[in-house]
Amino acid sequence: MPKKIILILLCVLSILFSGCSSSKQVDKASIAETVTVGEKDGRICYTFYLLSSSDTPVFTSVFADSFEQACTKAKSEYIPNLSLSKLELFITEEKIMDKTLKSDIKYISEKPYFSPLMYVTLCDDSLVEKFVNDKKLPEQVEEHIVLIKNKNKDISLNCLSIFNNFFSDFNKEFSVSYINSDREIKAESIKINAEK
Amino acid sequence: MQTKIKFPSKRLLLLIFLASVSVILLESFDLPKDTSFLFNLLTLLCGFSLTALFFIPSVIFKRRTDLDFMSLAHMKTPNAIVFVSAFYCLYFVYTAEYFLIKYCDMFSKKLNSEANIFAVDLVLLAVCVYAAYKGTNAIARCSIFVFVFSFIVLLIIFTGNISNIEINNTAFSFNGTKSDFINNTSFFLTPAFTAVIFAVLSGYTKNFRSRQIVFSLIVTAIIFALILFFTVFVLGEYAFAQDYRCFLLSKTTHFGDVGGFDSLYLSLSVLTVFLAISIILTCICKSTGKSSSLPTILVFATIIFVLFICAYHFNAVKELLSNHYLLNIFTFISAVVIPVIYLFAFGRRLNA
Numbered sequence: 001m002p003k004k005i006i007l008i009l010l011c012v013l014s015i016l017f018s019g020c021s022s023s024k025q026v027d028k029a030s031i032a033e034t035v036t037v038g039e040k041d042g043r044i045c046y047t048f049y050l051l052s053s054s055d056t057p058v059f060t061s062v063f064a065d066s067f068e069q070a071c072t073k074a075k076s077e078y079i080p081n082l083s084l085s086k087l088e089l090f091i092t093e094e095k096i097m098d099k100t101l102k103s104d105i106k107y108i109s110e111k112p113y114f115s116p117l118m119y120v121t122l123c124d125d126s127l128v129e130k131f132v133n134d135k136k137l138p139e140q141v142e143e144h145i146v147l148i149k150n151k152n153k154d155i156s157l158n159c160l161s162i163f164n165n166f167f168s169d170f171n172k173e174f175s176v177s178y179i180n181s182d183r184e185i186k187a188e189s190i191k192i193n194a195e196k
Numbered sequence: 197m198q199t200k201i202k203f204p205s206k207r208l209l210l211l212i213f214l215a216s217v218s219v220i221l222l223e224s225f226d227l228p229k230d231t232s233f234l235f236n237l238l239t240l241l242c243g244f245s246l247t248a249l250f251f252i253p254s255v256i257f258k259r260r261t262d263l264d265f266m267s268l269a270h271m272k273t274p275n276a277i278v279f280v281s282a283f284y285c286l287y288f289v290y291t292a293e294y295f296l297i298k299y300c301d302m303f304s305k306k307l308n309s310e311a312n313i314f315a316v317d318l319v320l321l322a323v324c325v326y327a328a329y330k331g332t333n334a335i336a337r338c339s340i341f342v343f344v345f346s347f348i349v350l351l352i353i354f355t356g357n358i359s360n361i362e363i364n365n366t367a368f369s370f371n372g373t374k375s376d377f378i379n380n381t382s383f384f385l386t387p388a389f390t391a392v393i394f395a396v397l398s399g400y401t402k403n404f405r406s407r408q409i410v411f412s413l414i415v416t417a418i419i420f421a422l423i424l425f426f427t428v429f430v431l432g433e434y435a436f437a438q439d440y441r442c443f444l445l446s447k448t449t450h451f452g453d454v455g456g457f458d459s460l461y462l463s464l465s466v467l468t469v470f471l472a473i474s475i476i477l478t479c480i481c482k483s484t485g486k487s488s489s490l491p492t493i494l495v496f497a498t499i500i501f502v503l504f505i506c507a508y509h510f511n512a513v514k515e516l517l518s519n520h521y522l523l524n525i526f527t528f529i530s531a532v533v534i535p536v537i538y539l540f541a542f543g544r545r546l547n548a
Contacts, residue, residue, distance in 0.1 A: 109437040164432035
């Protein structure tokens with residue numbers, strides 16, 4: 001009998017004390033799957049696309065100078081329960097790449113909740129705007145990234161690979177994917193300089 | 197609860213091996229970044245060679261008398277045993293604290309930074325107290341299951357990363373200073389605390405062979421080297437961006453589109469730290485001269501918990517309790533100095 005009481009107590013204690021009190025219910029959590037970085041009115045805009053069952057994309061746009069600032073601002077002002085551990089796609093407009101990409105990749109690599117295998121890609125000006133209306137677009141972009149990976153083995157597609165190219169002493173120039181949405185979505189490769 | 201029946205020595209060595217694995221999983225690998233691959237490999241070999249030497253005095257006791265050092269000390273020096281017992285109890289309290297702090301740090305940094313760390317520690321200690329009360333044999337039986345689980349987890353983590361491996365980005369030079377050598381060797385010497393566990397508990401085992409220790413240490417060294425160097429080959433510069441490389445490695449594990457096995461790493465680390473602390477609590481019991489006594493375990497578990505609270509409130513205490521130099525010095529005294537004194541004092545009579 002004492003054994004059973006001890007075991008029941010341990011079970012109850014483990015549930016109460018193992019951090020479940022601060023857990024987030026799935027229906028209350030805001031899980032970001034995609035983040036786009038674009039320019040609006042001359043300011044850099046980070047848009048967080050959240051997981052939802054609605055037919056149209058659910059998103060929140062935040063004006064910030066870096067992804068770190070955007071995350072802090074989004075959590076404190078717009079999405080209190082924002083979860084970034086399921087982030088799969090990080091898309092930056094090519095024209096603002098020099099301002100944000102390197103510092104954003106560095107921030108992502110320092111935080112344990114981001115996956116190093118997250119796809120990071122560049123895109124043209126109009127793709128970021130199309131994301132607002134088309135819910136299936138992130139999925140299509142990922143499919144094209146996988147296709148280009150199969151064709152070109154030297155291309156850097158995820159955060160891990162891009163970070164290593166930016167911060168190692170070996171490569172000064174490397175290729176990343178570029179999503180062109182001129183007529184239909186198409187993934188190409190583009191060379192960028194690590195010294196930038 | 198502990199019976200007089202002896203269990204196979206292999207089981208204790210398995211437990212000791214898993215306790216060493218917990219060191220590897222919970223260490224944040226703060227090796228200097230400018231030391232090269234070959235230099236770190238050399239320091240790893242030095243660290244594990246020294247660890248092997250730490251086992252020698254207790255192996256001599258085991259082979260000559262089939263007893264562990266602690267039982268022999270109780271028999272030969274009943275008047276001085278209170279000092280020896282007190283020292284070993286303090287040593288084990290320090291070691292348990294070292295692991296608890298490392299585990300709770302990892303828990304708050306990688307899993308849930310908002311969780312109440314004292315509650316996590318209390319639950320872990322409560323489970324360990326129960327396991328220690330059941331005795332060494334029960335914990336050793338549990339270690340068989342944990343070993344199978346750890347084998348599967350490590351296999352998944354390593355095979356799921358093989359496609360990312362890139363050795364071209366690693367410079368195979370030999371760079372490092374004297375202070376780096378001392379720091380790294382001391383870091384790789386941390387698993388030597390298992391020699392003290394062996395010195396205290398080996399009396400419970402039968403069919404002991406020296407090669408079991410050699411085999412156990414070689415496998416531990418290989419896993420240590422794999423996690424340390426494989427991570428750098430697979431992740432490149434990214435390996436230095438975050439601490440807890442094994443956690444990072446488990447995050448990058450992928451089989452096709454299925455990726456991210458960090459929950460397996462967290463499960464394995466909690467299981468191995470549970471084994472390490474449970475076995476340390478049984479060692480405390482054995483040091484006091486009792487095979488398994490619930491009041492003794494509860495008293496020491498309370499001391500450990502109070503010290504843990506102090507460590508998180510006073511940073512100086514935390515630094516002192518999680519210092520691997522200090523742990524190695526205490527390990528050297530417990531595994532080598534005191535047993536060697538007994539060997540010189542009673543060596544001839546042991547032979548007779």
